[in-house]
Amino acid sequence: MKLTDLKQALKDLGLEYSKIKDLPAEERKAFGQEINRRKNEILAQIQAEEEKLAAVDIKPIDLTAPMAENSTPKKNRRGSKHPLMVELDKVIDIYSNMGFEVMESTQLDDEFHMFESLNFPEGHPARDGYDTFRTKEGFIPPAHTSTMQYRALTSRRDQLETEGQIAVVIPGRVFRNEDVDATHEHTFYQCEGVFVSKTATMGQMLGVLKNFFETYYGQTLNTKTQPGYFPFTEPSLEFQIEKPKALGGKGDGWLEMMGCGMIHPNVLKTAGIDPTIYKGFAWGGGIDRLVILKYQLDDIRFFESGKLNFLEEF
Ligand code: DAH
Numbered sequence: 001m002k003l004t005d006l007k008q009a010l011k012d013l014g015l016e017y018s019k020i021k022d023l024p025a026e027e028r029k030a031f032g033q034e035i036n037r038r039k040n041e042i043l044a045q046i047q048a049e050e051e052k053l054a055a056v057d058i059k060p061i062d063l064t065a066p067m068a069e070n071s072t073p074k075k076n077r078r079g080s081k082h083p084l085m086v087e088l089d090k091v092i093d094i095y096s097n098m099g100f101e102v103m104e105s106t107q108l109d110d111e112f113h114m115f116e117s118l119n120f121p122e123g124h125p126a127r128d129g130y131d132t133f134r135t136k137e138g139f140i141p142p143a144h145t146s147t148m149q150y151r152a153l154t155s156r157r158d159q160l161e162t163e164g165q166i167a168v169v170i171p172g173r174v175f176r177n178e179d180v181d182a183t184h185e186h187t188f189y190q191c192e193g194v195f196v197s198k199t200a201t202m203g204q205m206l207g208v209l210k211n212f213f214e215t216y217y218g219q220t221l222n223t224k225t226q227p228g229y230f231p232f233t234e235p236s237l238e239f240q241i242e243k244p245k246a247l248g249g250k251g252d253g254w255l256e257m258m259g260c261g262m263i264h265p266n267v268l269k270t271a272g273i274d275p276t277i278y279k280g281f282a283w284g285g286g287i288d289r290l291v292i293l294k295y296q297l298d299d300i301r302f303f304e305s306g307k308l309n310f311l312e313e314f
């Protein structure tokens with residue numbers, strides 16, 4: 001019997017003593033002796049059990065020990081920010097320090113913000129270039145953060161008179177119905193920039209962008225532009241940086257990092273801003289691409305994979 005059972009048995013036996021007084025006088029003696037015999041028996045067993053236990057070498061439990069002996073060590077997994085979000089914060093900080101406000105993007109949009117407001121008339125062939133997803137109800141998960149331009153412009157239109165300018169950046173998640181490979185993802189992040197004032201120039205824009213990339217990569221960079229085409233800018237440019245030497249560049253590789261340009265007068269007009277008075281520039285580029293270069297990753301798909309061994313490297 002276990003020690004606890006023996007102790008219970010002893011207790012139960014104790015109750016038997018009270019029965020003695022109800023017995024006929026001649027039976028009391030024998031009954032009492034029997035109970036005493038059983039009691040001594042149990043006490044002897046308890047003593048034996050206690051001696052057995054005392055002989056066992058019991059180690060005190062170390063509550064601070066990280067793991068049980070012989071068990072596989074369990075790593076204490078702490079959650080952390082996704083590397084893209086960490087880098088996105090850095091991107092936002094750089095623009096904030098330059099005086100840009102930050103506006104949040106939407107993850108579900110519509111034809112008007114995706115196309116009409118950005119000077120893509122209906123049936124415009126450039127609409128096809130954006131590989132847009134559509135919901136059954138006809139909504140569009142934004143294929144670029146430019147869908148936010150109209151909102152940035154209309155919500156801050158009054159600021160043009162009070163402060164003389166609109167200066168906003170809009171980070172956001174974007175979606176494209178593309179075949180996925182090491183350099184293409186259906187879901188990625190972009191950051192849009194919009195600046196409007198009476199005197200905005202292309203030179204200012206190039207200054208902002210060069211400053212942005214040099215701050216992000218922490219080194220001076222060679223930059224250049226190429227003519228591009230976007231319905232919402234005129235002229236439109238592609239902004240390129242020379243692959244940083246510190247990141248394995250040999251001084252000969254140009255990387256296209258962003259689309260940019262002077263905001264098309266039609267975009268300003270649609271947003272209720274007079275393009276004969278105000279000018280603007282805008283730009284937009286992928287965050288994933290920025291981060292891939294910084295950490296010299298070779299597959300964009302890691303970011304959305306949820307693979308812990310990838311995430312733990314950061
Ligand atoms: N939205 C464009 C894209 O994803 C990039 C872009 C080009 C953004 C020119 C702009 C711009 O704001 O002015 O391909």
